[in-house]
Amino acid sequence: MSQSNTSSSLKGRKVVLHDMCLRDGMHAKREQISVEQMVKVATALDDAGIPYVQVTHGAGLGGNSLQHGFAMAPNEEYISAVASKMKQAKVSVLLIPGLGTMKELQSAYDAGARSVHVATHCTEADTSPQHIAYARKLGMDTTGFLMMSHLNDAAGIAQQGKLMESYGAQTIYVTDSAGYMLPDDVKARVGALREVLKPETEIGFHGHHNLGMGIANSIAAIEAGASRIDGSVAGLGAGAGNTPLEVFAAVCERMGIVTGVDLFKLMDVAEDVIVPMMDHIVRVDRESLTLGYAGVYSTFLLHSKRAAERFGVPARDILVELGRQKMIGGQEDMIQDTAMTMAKARGLLQGAAA
Amino acid sequence: MKKIKCALIGSGNIGTDLIYKIKRSPVLEPVWMVGIDPSSEGLARAREMGLKTTAEGVDGLLPHVLDDDIQIAFDATSAYVHAENSRKLNELGVMMIDLTPAAIGPLCVPPVNLRQHADKLEMNVNMISCAGQATIPVVHAVSRIQSVEYAEIVASLASKSVGPGTRANLDEFTYTTSNAITVVGGARRGKALAIINPAEPSMIMRNTIYCLTDDEPDHARITESILQMIGEVQKYVPGYKLVNGPIFDGNKVSVFLEVAGLGDYLPKYAGNLDIMTAAATRTAEMFAEEILAGKIQLKAVETV
Numbered sequence: 001m002s003q004s005n006t007s008s009s010l011k012g013r014k015v016v017l018h019d020m021c022l023r024d025g026m027h028a029k030r031e032q033i034s035v036e037q038m039v040k041v042a043t044a045l046d047d048a049g050i051p052y053v054q055v056t057h058g059a060g061l062g063g064n065s066l067q068h069g070f071a072m073a074p075n076e077e078y079i080s081a082v083a084s085k086m087k088q089a090k091v092s093v094l095l096i097p098g099l100g101t102m103k104e105l106q107s108a109y110d111a112g113a114r115s116v117h118v119a120t121h122c123t124e125a126d127t128s129p130q131h132i133a134y135a136r137k138l139g140m141d142t143t144g145f146l147m148m149s150h151l152n153d154a155a156g157i158a159q160q161g162k163l164m165e166s167y168g169a170q171t172i173y174v175t176d177s178a179g180y181m182l183p184d185d186v187k188a189r190v191g192a193l194r195e196v197l198k199p200e201t202e203i204g205f206h207g208h209h210n211l212g213m214g215i216a217n218s219i220a221a222i223e224a225g226a227s228r229i230d231g232s233v234a235g236l237g238a239g240a241g242n243t244p245l246e247v248f249a250a251v252c253e254r255m256g257i258v259t260g261v262d263l264f265k266l267m268d269v270a271e272d273v274i275v276p277m278m279d280h281i282v283r284v285d286r287e288s289l290t291l292g293y294a295g296v297y298s299t300f301l302l303h304s305k306r307a308a309e310r311f312g313v314p315a316r317d318i319l320v321e322l323g324r325q326k327m328i329g330g331q332e333d334m335i336q337d338t339a340m341t342m343a344k345a346r347g348l349l350q351g352a353a354a
Numbered sequence: 355m356k357k358i359k360c361a362l363i364g365s366g367n368i369g370t371d372l373i374y375k376i377k378r379s380p381v382l383e384p385v386w387m388v389g390i391d392p393s394s395e396g397l398a399r400a401r402e403m404g405l406k407t408t409a410e411g412v413d414g415l416l417p418h419v420l421d422d423d424i425q426i427a428f429d430a431t432s433a434y435v436h437a438e439n440s441r442k443l444n445e446l447g448v449m450m451i452d453l454t455p456a457a458i459g460p461l462c463v464p465p466v467n468l469r470q471h472a473d474k475l476e477m478n479v480n481m482i483s484c485a486g487q488a489t490i491p492v493v494h495a496v497s498r499i500q501s502v503e504y505a506e507i508v509a510s511l512a513s514k515s516v517g518p519g520t521r522a523n524l525d526e527f528t529y530t531t532s533n534a535i536t537v538v539g540g541a542r543r544g545k546a547l548a549i550i551n552p553a554e555p556s557m558i559m560r561n562t563i564y565c566l567t568d569d570e571p572d573h574a575r576i577t578e579s580i581l582q583m584i585g586e587v588q589k590y591v592p593g594y595k596l597v598n599g600p601i602f603d604g605n606k607v608s609v610f611l612e613v614a615g616l617g618d619y620l621p622k623y624a625g626n627l628d629i630m631t632a633a634a635t636r637t638a639e640m641f642a643e644e645i646l647a648g649k650i651q652l653k654a655v656e657t658v
Contacts, residue, residue, distance in 0.1 A: 066506045066564040066606065067547055098548040101525045123552040124513065126521045151552075326553035333508045333562035337610040340598040 009223070011256030016228045018052040019045050019245055021274060023094055024237035026058035027299050028282050031071040035081045037277060042082040044273050045233065046089040048265035052115055053089045055082050058238070058299065060094030060119070061104035067332050075104070076111040083112025090114045090141065097127045099330065102134045115141035117173065121328050122152040125160040132167040143204065144169035147329050150180045150295055154192035161193045171202040171228055176217065177329055179210025179239055179292040183220035194225035204228035207243040209235055210292025212284055214243030215251055222257065233266060234274035239298030240288035246270045290316045294323035303332050307339035312348045357383040358642035359423050361415055363439055364430035365389035365396025367517055367620055368453055371627055372428055373403055374618035375635040381642040382635070385422055388415050412439045419446045425645065425652055426638050429454060432519050433526055444477050444655035449641060451634050452480040455526040461534045463490045464636045465586035472640045475650050479637060482534045483527050484626035485509035485546055487633045488561045488613050493539030495583035496565040496607055499575050503566045505541035507531070510560040513552035515624035524548065541565065559613040559625035567605045576600060576607060590636045591629050593622065
């Protein structure tokens, strides 16, 4: 029996890195990243050799809303400011059907976006056919992005990924939005996708670091056949952040995985550009750990903290209750609703009306 | 008592649920169900419930319209075929209630503007979307007190209650609903968000309405207006319920609702289907009452 030796088995494998600082990181900044800051970060990432940089409101195209907050500029303005400065990196966007539409995809494309994550909850892939087909028609690098992948089993993920592939997606992502998955969970889902997808269809993994598993999970994904990895430099992202990309790049280098990025430059971006931008140090703390432990959408973190402050119910209690009710990405309104209902039950709030 | 005879086009979830609602109506009678698949479950069920059926689409219904005295038709097919269905039936003097996102006729939310459409004798009225029916009454309840600069609604739907047509055309749902928030709700700008949640047991439809008023909102008057409006909707959707709010943050008014269905065809969690079929039935009843009272007479629409 052969002793598995990861470093040698993955040696020479090529992996495409996709930075999320300027999209998932918007959540951690309450959508308050300026156009100038975006250009500064993206230029530094481009210079470090990162091939894809995602740039939008945290909730993607159409994200500017009372539900998800208003960014400092429209998506088109961010995209065109960044895209015009890129030497090699491509600008990507997020599109969640039900929030973003094809009109917004068209205007993002016109502003310079050339890649898109079309995201649905992990059981609802059939809400994405219009958007995936439209992205392909525009000639964009098109990904089907299955959010909250821990809420569907490997066979289910494979079936949903197959649907997105049938609409035209060129890459299918296992997306651990809650930072809940462990390496075996990732391997099972990526492996199941690899079995059913066409050989030319790529597989990606998008992790959150709520249980500190971002890097281990990304490596597990590569072992099972993934060739694209999302992360963010210094981990700037929702919850405890995304897979910290400079750390991941270092691990890849040690294992002989080829990413094409300049590790030291990436480390400098993390330390000199991203960390000084953080409003709070993005890390595993009591609340973000609760997200990972309870399987709750990472973006709910700051919303729950705000609701906790307002209604006097601890954020951890709110998050656990949201997990119990199986709330999914996009249901940020239910955070305040749940907090109010809990506050009433605890005698902290009076029913305003009949 | 005489009833107005109706045809139902589309034998899916909405069409089937409509049979139950219309059968209960004192002024409406379901007579025809139109489908396109002879082996469809919906047509078989309609036959069991005593309706005449055709699997030949609207063309299969046309020869029977005059003989069977069909005066109102409900279209629960898709935006793509609705215009043609409507043209053919309007020519025969049949009034159309459009449950697709086609929206070629005026948009109707019963407690907001139904009266107005009946008075104008509109031959095609559109029911917008489930989210529109659930949220626009509240937007209007705020905008009739104070001007609303922007209204945004969030509808969470149980996965099992969202059919293949809506799923494949989610953008149409978004556009139609966003537009209606302004046109019917009275906000200057509108945005609609939809989330499909697969949790088991299925979650009951939830709706959140946010309104940004131009000036500081009058808490007492807005609260009273919203509660009054919820009472109006409850008259035809008993499971329409305020869960939390209204809560005020500066100029933002937030209202959190739940919509449980009657459980006629689909289970109670599918309040989204129920509020559409109930609003469509309520709309048809208003027209039927006027016809029966001799106040209005539907006329064939001549096409050029």
